[in-house]
Amino acid sequence: MFCFQCQETAKNTGCTIKGVCGKPEETANLQDLLLFVLRGMAVYGEKLKEMGKADHSNDDFVLQSLFTTITNAAWDDERFVARIEEALSRRDKLRQTFLSAYKEKYGSDFAGELPDAAIWSEGSSSFVEKAKSVGVLSTVNDDVRSLREMLVIGLKGIAAYAEHASVLGYRKPEIDEFMFEALASTTKDLSVDEMIALVMKAGETAVTTMALLDEANTSTYGAPEISEVNIDVGTNPGILISGHDLKDMEELLKQTEGSGVDVYTHGEMLPANYYPAFKKYPHFVGNYGGSWWRQVSEFESFNGPILLTTNCLVPLRKDSTYLDRLYTTGIVSYPGAKHVADRPAGRAKDFSALIAQAKSCASPTELETGKIVGGFAHNQVLALADKVVDAVKSGAIKRFVVMAGCDGRQKSRGYYTEVAENLPKDTVILTAGCAKYRYNKLNLGDIGGIPRILDAGQCNDSYSLAVIALKLKEVFGLSDINELPISYDIAWYEQKAVAVLLALLALGVKGLRLGPTLPGFLSPAVAKVLVEKFDIKPIGTVQDDIAAMMAGA
Numbered sequence: 001m002f003c004f005q006c007q008e009t010a011k012n013t014g015c016t017i018k019g020v021c022g023k024p025e026e027t028a029n030l031q032d033l034l035l036f037v038l039r040g041m042a043v044y045g046e047k048l049k050e051m052g053k054a055d056h057s058n059d060d061f062v063l064q065s066l067f068t069t070i071t072n073a074a075w076d077d078e079r080f081v082a083r084i085e086e087a088l089s090r091r092d093k094l095r096q097t098f099l100s101a102y103k104e105k106y107g108s109d110f111a112g113e114l115p116d117a118a119i120w121s122e123g124s125s126s127f128v129e130k131a132k133s134v135g136v137l138s139t140v141n142d143d144v145r146s147l148r149e150m151l152v153i154g155l156k157g158i159a160a161y162a163e164h165a166s167v168l169g170y171r172k173p174e175i176d177e178f179m180f181e182a183l184a185s186t187t188k189d190l191s192v193d194e195m196i197a198l199v200m201k202a203g204e205t206a207v208t209t210m211a212l213l214d215e216a217n218t219s220t221y222g223a224p225e226i227s228e229v230n231i232d233v234g235t236n237p238g239i240l241i242s243g244h245d246l247k248d249m250e251e252l253l254k255q256t257e258g259s260g261v262d263v264y265t266h267g268e269m270l271p272a273n274y275y276p277a278f279k280k281y282p283h284f285v286g287n288y289g290g291s292w293w294r295q296v297s298e299f300e301s302f303n304g305p306i307l308l309t310t311n312c313l314v315p316l317r318k319d320s321t322y323l324d325r326l327y328t329t330g331i332v333s334y335p336g337a338k339h340v341a342d343r344p345a346g347r348a349k350d351f352s353a354l355i356a357q358a359k360s361c362a363s364p365t366e367l368e369t370g371k372i373v374g375g376f377a378h379n380q381v382l383a384l385a386d387k388v389v390d391a392v393k394s395g396a397i398k399r400f401v402v403m404a405g406c407d408g409r410q411k412s413r414g415y416y417t418e419v420a421e422n423l424p425k426d427t428v429i430l431t432a433g434c435a436k437y438r439y440n441k442l443n444l445g446d447i448g449g450i451p452r453i454l455d456a457g458q459c460n461d462s463y464s465l466a467v468i469a470l471k472l473k474e475v476f477g478l479s480d481i482n483e484l485p486i487s488y489d490i491a492w493y494e495q496k497a498v499a500v501l502l503a504l505l506a507l508g509v510k511g512l513r514l515g516p517t518l519p520g521f522l523s524p525a526v527a528k529v530l531v532e533k534f535d536i537k538p539i540g541t542v543q544d545d546i547a548a549m550m551a552g553a
Contacts, residue, residue, distance in 0.1 A: 001028035002136045004520040005153050006071040007408055007493045012520045014136070021071050022315035029131035030080040031069040035152065036134040037087040038065055040117035042183035044094035049177065053101045058090050059176040063166065066159035066179070067331045071494040072292070073311035076333035084127060092121065115187040146523035147195040148186045150498070153521060154202040155182050157499025160244075160310070161209045161460050163331075167247045170216035178205045196529065203506030206499040210463035214377075217246060222276035223379040224457060228371040229273040230286030233364040234262055239354055240288055240302045240364075242266040242295070243309030244458055246275070248329060251348040252307065253281045261358045264288040266298065267312065268434050271457035274375035289367060291407035291437040296320065301365040305354040307340070308332045311494065325361070327354055372440055374455035376430075378467035387450060389475055392485065396447050398426040399550060400486045402512075404462045404500070405435040406493030412516040413438060416491055418542040420444065420453070424550065428452050430468065433459035433500075435491040462500045466507055481508055487549035488512030489539070492519070505534050511553070515539030 004014040008021060018024060041058060048055050065083060068074040095118070102110045122130065139145040162175050178201065185198055218224075239261055241252060249265075249272045256263055262285045265272050270287045272278055289298035292312035299306050299322045307327045313334060316323055329340035329349060343349045381388070391397040401423060403416060420429060420439035429439070429452060436455050444452040456464040473481050490512055492501065498519070504512065511534075518527060518538050530536045539545060 001025040001032075003028050004136065005149070005156075005495055007406070007517060007519070008410065009520045012517050014520060023071075023075075026128070027075060027077055027080065029135065030077055030084065030127065032135040033127055033131040034065055034080060034084050034087060035069060036117050036120075036130075037084060037091055038062060039183050039187050040115070040120070041087065041091040041094055042180040043115060043118040043187060044091065044098045045180040046184040047098050048094070048101060049180070051098075051101055051105060053097070054177075055094065055097060056173070056176060058094065059171075059179070060166065061086070061090060062176075062179050062183075063159045063163045064331055066156050067163050067310075068333075070156050070160060070311050070496070072313055073331055074333045075313070075315065076335050079333045081127060088121065091118070117187055142523045143192065143525045144195070146521055146526040147192070147199060149521045150519075150526070151182055151195070151199050151202055152186060153495050154199070154206065154498045154502045155179065157494075157496035158202065158206050158209050160496050161206075161213050161499065164244060164246075164310075164460070165209070165213040165216040167245065168216040168220050170212050170219075172208060172212055175205060175209055175212070178202070199502065200506060202499070203502030203504075206503035207463070207466070207506055209499075210460050210503060213460050214463050217275070218377075218379070221246060221250070221278065224271065224274035224375045224377040225276060226373065226380050227274045227279075227375040228373055229270065230371055231288070231367075232286065232369050233264075233288065233366045234285055235363050236260055236262045236283070237358045237361045238262040238264050238285075238288075238302065238304045238364050239358050240264050240266050240299070240304060240306045241269050241272075241309065242292070242306065242313075243311065243332070244268050244460070245309035245330060246272060248307070248309040248349065249278065251343075252351050252354075253278060253284055255348070255351045256283060256355055257281060259283075259355055259359070261304075261355055264302075264364065266295070266306075267292045268458050269309075271374060271455075271461065274377070274457060287372070288364060291434040293407065293409045298367065299326070301367065303364055304358045304361040307351070307354060308334075325357065368441075370441075373451060373453075374440070374457070376451075376454035376464075377456045377461055378464040378471075381454060381456075381464075381468050382471055384450065385471065385475065387448070388472075391448055391450060392476075396426060397428055397450070398424065398485065400428050400430055400484075401549060402430045402465055402486060402488045402490070403435060403439070404430070404432040404456075404459070404465060405491035406459065406497045407434040407437050407491065408493045408516070410516055413491065415516060415539060415542060416489070417442075419489060419546060422542055422546055424546075425452075427550075428454060430454050430456065430465050430486075432456040432461040432465060433491075433497070438491075459496050459500060462503070466504070470507075482510050485552070487552075489545065489549065490514050491516065509534075511535040511537065513537045513539050513545060
């Protein structure tokens with residue numbers, strides 16, 4: 001195996017024996033093979049589009065398949081084998097459609113060359129061997145590999161966000177079309193400029209996708225509201241829901257109503273507490289625990305069933321006792337965990353097994369007490385626009401620091417806590433994603449009633465931070481977003497964070513800091529391009545970075 005798609009990758013170079021995330025070599029190789037077959041599907045999809053015969057019958061499958069290869073999402077090899085087999089079947093059907101369309105249009109059989117991804121076909125018994133030859137290192141040139149993988153890694157994040165929007169009935173054909181264009185491009189010999197252009201197009205598509213998901217979430221559940229979220233526990237048994245999928249949240253709340261079972265959020269589901277549609281449920285009692293990497297202890301102490309709706313699910317320890325309480329759904333899988341089937345057409349998923357088990361479980365063990373505040377998505381912040389502008393003009397707010405992104409296990413991530421603690425008291429932190437767990441329980445006070453930590457929500461709600469910045473640019477009459485008193489100190493971990501990063505670059509943001517390390521998939525030459533074009537910086541010391549940000553550097 002060779003995998004360097006997440007921030008934890010071994011020696012910031014690549015995992016070669018087993019993923020630092022816990023991913024076994026066999027699973028990593030099957031993910032590579034699935035991506036290989038998806039590229040083959042994309043080749044035919046792109047050719048059909050060029051002939052005016054676009055086929056969208058595989059759009060959902062491609063989104064979901066890309067999503068399964070995200071870090072800490074799918075762990076069950078049998079499900080990967082089944083998905084690869086289905087991908088091969090779909091690819092071959094696309095091939096026949098293309099060949100028939102070609103003959104109909106040109107009056108002759110297609111005689112051109114096709115990449116291996118479009119024509120390889122063997123039984124599942126050969127999956128293991130083929131997988132070893134189609135991974136990341138099959139692209140020999142370091143810079144080509146870097147640009148291709150940055151595109152595919154960003155594409156995985158875009159697919160995750162697009163899938164969330166799709167579940168709520170929101171689609172944009174240009175997003176699906178870019179999936180096929182981007183995947184097909186990795187089978188071609190393109191110039192460096194062409195590959196960079198595609199990476200930038202991925203950033204533009206990420207902006208479009210996050211805007212679509214924002215529309216889907218707010219149209220369905222209302223605009224997030226400034227909210228105090230309880231972090232105590234009650235005496236009733238509970239169900240803990242983690243991940244990102246708000247549709248699952250809605251259906252779980254409806255099915256647990258009146259059951260005597262409480263519902264708690266964990267990790268990136270915390271922002272569900274900000275949506276008006278969910279506040280009407282009295283048994284939705286708050287948030288339990290912190291970010292994803294703490295789950296191995298927090299899932300133990302919760303005592304009740306745990307529902308994983310998306311990444312991030314980490315492998316259980318040998319001494320873990322909650323496997324019999326662990327449920328997966330959607331693209332998530334784990335050997336030995338119970339899987340909640342996809343919703344039948346026009347109906348909800350069936351969470352009755354979780355509810356029945358929860359009734360026999362003890363109530364959650366208390367981890368902490370108190371409340372945390374969030375819900376500062378763009379609607380709420382823009383409602384405070386006059387107050388914010390006045391605070392900036394008066395000098396009460398000197399600077400905004402965007403500290404969005406992911407949390408992770410490395411001790412070096414304590415940097416973000418220290419930055420939050422040491423920023424001058426005339427600064428405001430804008431955040432989204434699980435990176436906030438490094439500082440969202442700190443008592444940093446407020447500036448004239450404006451809290452110094454404004455949490456917009458999930459990682460995809462980084463879009464809200466972009467909307468806020470663009471609105472402030474308009475209000476202050478500036479020609480460039482980089483003229484605003486905003487600094488970017490971004491933490492990244494997985495592929496959705498890469499999609500957010502590319503989105504920020506596409507919006508013209510320059511000078512952002514990225515940590516705790518720069519991505520291992522950046523070759524020296526590609527990293528040089530990003531530094532020269534966008535002034536991307538690695539994080540440094542807390543003191544030096546704060547001084548530089550306050551100076552606008």
